[in-house]
Amino acid sequence: MDRRSFIAWGGAAGLSAVGSAAGFARWQEIPATVQYPGRDEGHYLRDRRALPKPSHVVETDVLILGSGVGGLSAAWKLNREGHRDFLMIDGPQPYGNAAGARFGDLACPTGAHYLPLPSPESTHVRQILADLGIIERDSFGEKPYYDERCILHGPEERLLFNGKWQDGFLPTEGVPAHELLEHKRFFAQVEELRRTHGADGRRVFVFPTVHSSLDPEWQALDRITLKDWLEREGYRSPTLHWYLNYCCRDDYGTRYDKVSAWAGLHYYCSRWGQAANAGNGAWLTWPGGLAPLAEAMATHSGVKRMAGTAVSLRRTQAGIEALCFTLEGGVPQTFVARARKAICAIPVYVAARVVEDIGAYGFDPKRHIPAYAPWMVANFLMKDFPREREGAPLSWDNVAYQEPGLGYVVSTHQDISVRPPEKTVFTAYVALSDRTPEEARKWLMKAGADELVELASVDLKTAYGWRFAPCVERVDITLRGHAMAAPLPGFRSNEGLKALREADGPILFAHADLSGFSVFEEAAWWGIRAAERAMA
Structure with a gap:
C-alpha cells in the first residue's frame, strides 16, 4: 500500500x-493535562526559597549540569575521547527542549521534532550521527548515506490556503504571477547567499555560527529586522512575507519584524546538507521528535545521570561545588556535587542565577541575558x-x-x-x-x-x-x-555571551543560548567545545 x-x-x-x-x-x-517543565524549580531559584541541608555529597571529575543537547554532546565527546569519570545532573526535565512523551506505544515530541541534514561544515553533527549509526557511510562526503528509517518520508508538508490543502508551505495555488516571480527571486538570492564569502574568506552563513564571516558588510544585517531587509530588497509579496514570518516563528518563536535579518537569512542560507539516499533539503525525524536522538546520545556516551537541579555553582580551591535539589511532591531534598570541572549546560537566564559571581566572566545579567x-x-x-x-x-x-x-x-x-x-x-x-x-x-x-x-x-x-x-x-x-x-537585532554583538563562550576555567559554559538562538547544531557545538576544554 x-x-x-x-x-x-x-x-x-x-x-x-x-x-x-x-x-x-x-x-x-x-480530557486535558498540562505540564510545566521546570516551572516549580525555576520559581525556587527566582524566589530564593529556603532549602534543607544537603543529605549527601557526590564526587566526580567532570560535572555536567543539564541533559539537553549541549550536555549530551559534552558527554558524547568526553566518552569518545576515553574520559569516563563524569556525571550528569539532569535538570528539571531530562533532555530539555529535545524531550518527548508517550501514549502507550505511541511516541510523540514535547519539544523539537526534526533535524535538517547537516551541511559539510557541521562536521561535529555528522560525527555524532555517524557514531549513532544514523549516517551509515561516507560521513564527511558530499552526500552521506543515512539510515532510511530516520529520513522524513513523503508527503512531507502541506499548507491550508484559501480553504484547500496544497503541497509545501509557500502559497502557490491561486497566487498572482507577480508574487510567484518574487518567490522565485527570493530563493535565487538565497542560493547566491549560500555560496557567498565575506572579505575574511569565510562563508557568510555557516553552522556553527562562530565560523560565519565577520565581514562588517554582512554583520550589518544584524542591525535590522528580516522584514526591514525584505522591504529594502523590494519584496512586496504578501504570501512571501507570511511564509518568512511563519519560518521565523517556527525556528525562533518570534515574528519576522522582530528577528534579526542575519538570523532570518541564516535559517535558509546555512542549511544545505545533502544525502545519497534523499533529496536536497531533507530532514531527519522520529515519532518522538528529537527525544530518540537524545536517548541514543545518552546511551552511547555511557553517562551516569542523577535527577536534580542546580541551585548554586561556585569555584573552590579543589575545583567546583554545586548545590542541587530535587522536588518530590513539592518537598525539596538537596545534595552537593563536587568536581574538578563543571560544564554548565543550562539556559543562560538560569545560569545567571546559579553561577556565583557570573559578572566575573564579563557577563552582566541586566544587559546580556537574551x-x-x-x-x-x-x-x-x-x-x-x-x-x-x-x-x-x-x-x-x-x-x-x-x-x-x-x-x-x-x-x-x-x-x-x-x-x-x-x-x-x-x-x-x-x-x-x-x-x-x-x-x-x-x-x-x-x-x-x-x-x-x-x-x-x-x-x-x-x-x-x-x-x-x-x-x-x-x-x-x-x-x-x-x-x-x-535572535533580535544586535544578538551577534552580545559581549556577555561572547565572554561565556570564551570562558576556560573550572566552570565552562555549553548551551545553544551562547549563540543567541536555539538549534541542535549550536547546542552540540558548545557542548563539544566545553568537553574539549574540560579535558585540556
Whole structure:
C-alpha cells in the first residue's frame, strides 16, 4: 500500500467517527493535562526559597549540569575521547527542549521534532550521527548515506490556503504571477547567499555560527529586522512575507519584524546538507521528535545521570561545588556535587542565577541575558483520523495560513507498517508571537486548561471544524515559558555571551543560548567545545 492510499484510507476511516456538528460541542470535554517543565524549580531559584541541608555529597571529575543537547554532546565527546569519570545532573526535565512523551506505544515530541541534514561544515553533527549509526557511510562526503528509517518520508508538508490543502508551505495555488516571480527571486538570492564569502574568506552563513564571516558588510544585517531587509530588497509579496514570518516563528518563536535579518537569512542560507539516499533539503525525524536522538546520545556516551537541579555553582580551591535539589511532591531534598570541572549546560537566564559571581566572566545579567520566546506543545491522542479536505493528503507537517498556530505534525507518519495504525498523535505547536514574551508568560500562568486547549487547537479546528473533536481521546499540553533565546537585532554583538563562550576555567559554559538562538547544531557545538576544554 503506498503512502497516499494509506492517507486516503485514514481519511475515510475518520468519516465514520463523525456523527454531526453536535460533536463539536463536546470539544471542552476532551480530557486535558498540562505540564510545566521546570516551572516549580525555576520559581525556587527566582524566589530564593529556603532549602534543607544537603543529605549527601557526590564526587566526580567532570560535572555536567543539564541533559539537553549541549550536555549530551559534552558527554558524547568526553566518552569518545576515553574520559569516563563524569556525571550528569539532569535538570528539571531530562533532555530539555529535545524531550518527548508517550501514549502507550505511541511516541510523540514535547519539544523539537526534526533535524535538517547537516551541511559539510557541521562536521561535529555528522560525527555524532555517524557514531549513532544514523549516517551509515561516507560521513564527511558530499552526500552521506543515512539510515532510511530516520529520513522524513513523503508527503512531507502541506499548507491550508484559501480553504484547500496544497503541497509545501509557500502559497502557490491561486497566487498572482507577480508574487510567484518574487518567490522565485527570493530563493535565487538565497542560493547566491549560500555560496557567498565575506572579505575574511569565510562563508557568510555557516553552522556553527562562530565560523560565519565577520565581514562588517554582512554583520550589518544584524542591525535590522528580516522584514526591514525584505522591504529594502523590494519584496512586496504578501504570501512571501507570511511564509518568512511563519519560518521565523517556527525556528525562533518570534515574528519576522522582530528577528534579526542575519538570523532570518541564516535559517535558509546555512542549511544545505545533502544525502545519497534523499533529496536536497531533507530532514531527519522520529515519532518522538528529537527525544530518540537524545536517548541514543545518552546511551552511547555511557553517562551516569542523577535527577536534580542546580541551585548554586561556585569555584573552590579543589575545583567546583554545586548545590542541587530535587522536588518530590513539592518537598525539596538537596545534595552537593563536587568536581574538578563543571560544564554548565543550562539556559543562560538560569545560569545567571546559579553561577556565583557570573559578572566575573564579563557577563552582566541586566544587559546580556537574551530575550526568550515562550512555546506551547500540545499532543492530541487521536482514536481515529478526521475526514480530510480536498487537496494535498495528510502529511508529516500540516500548517494553516494564519497566526499564531504553527500547525501540527503526525507522530505515526514514519510508520512503515503494511496496515495503518489504529491511533495516532497530532502534535500541535503554538508560538505565542502575537503578544510580547512577558504578556505570553503571564497569560500561560493564569490560563485554565480550557483556554489552553482552545489556543492549542486553533489550527486543527481550522483544518477539520466540528469533525475534529469526536476523534480526540485526550490532550497533553506542555508549556515552555522560556523555550528559546530569540535572535533580535544586535544578538551577534552580545559581549556577555561572547565572554561565556570564551570562558576556560573550572566552570565552562555549553548551551545553544551562547549563540543567541536555539538549534541542535549550536547546542552540540558548545557542548563539544566545553568537553574539549574540560579535558585540556
